[in-house]
Amino acid sequence: MANRGEIALRIMRTIRRMGIQSVAVFSEADRNAPHVLYADEAVCLGAPPSAQSYLNGDKIIAFAKELGVDGIHPGYGFLSENAEFAQKVEDAGIRFIGPGPEAMRIMGSKLAAKECVKHYDIPMVPGIDKAIEDIGIAHETAKKIGFPILIKASAGGGGKGMRIVEKAEDLEEQMQRAVSEARSSFGDGSVFIEKYVSSPRHVEIQVLADMHGNVVHLFERECSIQRRHQKVVEESPSAILTPELRKRMGEAAVLVARSCNYTSTGTVEFLMDDKLNFYFLEMNTRLQVEHPVTEMITGIDLVEEQIRIARGEKLSFTQDDLRIHGHALELRVYAEDPLNNFLPSIGTLTRYVKPVGEGIRVDDGFEEGMPIPIYYDPMIAKLVTWGMDRTEALQKMKAAIRDYHIEGVATTLPFGLFVFEHEAFVSGHFDTHFVKDHYTPEKIKEKQKDNAAVAALVALTYLLEQQSITTPVVNKTSSWKRRLA
Amino acid sequence: MSDPTVSWQVKANEFVIPVSKEQLESADIIKRSPLEFHLVQEHRSVSARVLSAEPGEKKMTVEVEGETYVIEIKDELDQMLDKMGFNTRAHKTIKEIRAPMPGLVLEIAVTVGQDVKEGEKILILEAMKMENSIVIHADATIKKIHVKSGQAVEKGQVLVELE
Numbered sequence: 096m097a098n099r100g101e102i103a104l105r106i107m108r109t110i111r112r113m114g115i116q117s118v119a120v121f122s123e124a125d126r127n128a129p130h131v132l133y134a135d136e137a138v139c140l141g142a143p144p145s146a147q148s149y150l151n152g153d154k155i156i157a158f159a160k161e162l163g164v165d166g167i168h169p170g171y172g173f174l175s176e177n178a179e180f181a182q183k184v185e186d187a188g189i190r191f192i193g194p195g196p197e198a199m200r201i202m203g204s205k206l207a208a209k210e211c212v213k214h215y216d217i218p219m220v221p222g223i224d225k226a227i228e229d230i231g232i233a234h235e236t237a238k239k240i241g242f243p244i245l246i247k248a249s250a251g252g253g254g255k256g257m258r259i260v261e262k263a264e265d266l267e268e269q270m271q272r273a274v275s276e277a278r279s280s281f282g283d284g285s286v287f288i289e290k291y292v293s294s295p296r297h298v299e300i301q302v303l304a305d306m307h308g309n310v311v312h313l314f315e316r317e318c319s320i321q322r323r324h325q326k327v328v329e330e331s332p333s334a335i336l337t338p339e340l341r342k343r344m345g346e347a348a349v350l351v352a353r354s355c356n357y358t359s360t361g362t363v364e365f366l367m368d369d370k371l372n373f374y375f376l377e378m379n380t381r382l383q384v385e386h387p388v389t390e391m392i393t394g395i396d397l398v399e400e401q402i403r404i405a406r407g408e409k410l411s412f413t414q415d416d417l418r419i420h421g422h423a424l425e426l427r428v429y430a431e432d433p434l435n436n437f438l439p440s441i442g443t444l445t446r447y448v449k450p451v452g453e454g455i456r457v458d459d460g461f462e463e464g465m466p467i468p469i470y471y472d473p474m475i476a477k478l479v480t481w482g483m484d485r486t487e488a489l490q491k492m493k494a495a496i497r498d499y500h501i502e503g504v505a506t507t508l509p510f511g512l513f514v515f516e517h518e519a520f521v522s523g524h525f526d527t528h529f530v531k532d533h534y535t536p537e538k539i540k541e542k543q544k545d546n547a548a549v550a551a552l553v554a555l556t557y558l559l560e561q562q563s564i565t566t567p568v569v570n571k572t573s574s575w576k577r578r579l580a
Numbered sequence: 581m582s583d584p585t586v587s588w589q590v591k592a593n594e595f596v597i598p599v600s601k602e603q604l605e606s607a608d609i610i611k612r613s614p615l616e617f618h619l620v621q622e623h624r625s626v627s628a629r630v631l632s633a634e635p636g637e638k639k640m641t642v643e644v645e646g647e648t649y650v651i652e653i654k655d656e657l658d659q660m661l662d663k664m665g666f667n668t669r670a671h672k673t674i675k676e677i678r679a680p681m682p683g684l685v686l687e688i689a690v691t692v693g694q695d696v697k698e699g700e701k702i703l704i705l706e707a708m709k710m711e712n713s714i715v716i717h718a719d720a721t722i723k724k725i726h727v728k729s730g731q732a733v734e735k736g737q738v739l740v741e742l743e
Contacts, residue, residue, distance in 0.1 A: 547597060548621075550592045
């Protein structure tokens with residue numbers, strides 16, 4: 096299990112259920128982490144920084160050989176989309192639980208991906224067809240397609256190295272930042288530029304493909320609620336897709352998978368404009384953070400399917416066997432402060448109590464008393480709820496957020512509650528600008544102030560009863576007044 | 581200039597809430613168990629729970645709708661003592677810029693002696709794989725730079741001194 100935190104734990108649970116032994120890897124910062132405690136075997140990779148631990152593919156492969164490992168699951172992030180690593184794993188005679196290196200190479204480069212699907216009649220957003228680092232070419236391209244434009248790291252993902260530029264004056268600074276971020280995050284500074292679709296929704300299709308040419312889609316996930324271009328809230332099905340549109344998008348996604356001989360789980364991301372036109376964005380060649388919502392509505396364990404496919408088994412179902420059951424929502428619980436620009440909030444989980452109940456799923460990798468390490472992604476958990484319909488899933492989610500007690504760090508839980516109570520989300524009329532259009536920290540603050548007033552009254556009542564505070568004396572006159580009245 | 585109708589100053593997290601005796605007496609609060617209370621406030625029905633209390637210190641924590649409020653109460657005597665003691669309302673200007681989070685200094689955009697305007701970029705701090713521009717919120721002159729690019733900093737560490 097070449098990963099850490101909640102995803103390592105989530106994958107190892109399936110591995111154990113299938114009667115397979117698991118080996119965890121960990122950095123010196125994660126010795127106490129639940130994924131290490133849960134595994135059958137565990138190896139320390141080294142110092143906390145990712146480059147010396149979770150990104151050290153050669154070390155992971157060496158340990159895997161030493162311990163007689165049959166397959167390596169990369170999770171998401173870290174080495175999960177590194178084709179070179181996947182190739183080395185295969186060369187070492189170990190199964191990489193994911194797509195083949197060739198499909199990863201194609202889809203890992205947004206430009207190669209566009210080239211690959213070109214022959215399949217998949218709609219695409221206008222933009223430049225080659226990666227650039229040159230500001231002059233950037234200016235030229237921007238002029239041609241018109242502002243606003245989007246700068247994206249060619250090797251990117253997860254919003255890193257991605258910038259929107261509204262006007263020509265900002266292009267140079269933003270371009271530099273994007274190139275620099277791309278270089279430090281992915282080791283490749285090339286970026287490409289495309290037209291920025293306003294009021295876009297982010298709708299993606301989950302696909303599953305075996306090594307025998309069978310490809311199915313497991314419907315859509317709506318991931319439009321984002322901050323910093325990174326998803327925070329996801330749901331399936333989408334509140335706006337018609338069965339006809341779902342079928343067309345599903346078929347397009349299957350074609351994208353076929354275009355690169357894809358195997359294992361993958362996600363085809365589409366951008367959707369306000370007229371429900373959809374454009375191919377990219378394919379993510381891994382399990383996604385938001386995979387649980389698909390699992391909840393289809394009843395299929397995607398990790399189990401990945402392992403079966405890696406073993407060479409055929410898919411045990413066809414497209415016609417797949418149905419949507421109910422509705423699922425996910426909130427990513429990050430150690431971030433929604434009242435302070437979603438900046439990372441570092442600290443120790445002094446209190447950590449998670450919600451339990453029917454239709455509530457929490458994928459997490461922390462326990463009370465654990466610090467949030469600064470070296471890795473600040474996600475604490477994924478909170479998922481399922482209901483017979485969207486309303487039921489929403490009600491369960493709001494209750495679950497109130498029952499989720501995290502102290503010691505600020506989290507996205509209050510932001511989640513804001514989203515799930517907001518009219519735009521409830522009605523389904525929202526796009527990726529939700530945060531910009533509807534969210535201000537003051538709205539959460541107002542609510543907290545009301546609750547603080549309640550807490551104040553309760554505290555006074557309690558302490559008066561304990562006789563540890565004095566009743567005021569100066570107000571005796573007003574008591575007299577009342578008595579006389 | 582104390583308000584005669586205010587009897588307690590209640591600090592609940594970052595909020596300071598003045599509560600009068602009348603307000604407390606007219607509040608519709610019932611006790612459901614030694615630590616659980618229920619309120620009807622402006623027709624809103626809401627439950628609250630005492631998580632911990634140090635009655636002697638007038639400190640406690642109360643949970644409302646899943647959120648925890650750390651409470652500190654000052655009664656009239658405390659407020660009077662505060663007034664007799666110090667009036668610690670210091671003149672507030674920006675004297676330094678501190679790191680809002682732990683991270684790595686990527687780039688420093690200013691030099692010592694430079695005059696900077698409000699909103700100007702001071703440096704870039706990388707944290708959680710994101711680059712964050714740290715900007716200044718007032719006009720000032722850079723007095724001293726305490727960090728170098730490539731340096732790891734802790735939350736709250738002074739990055740730049742101003743005058």
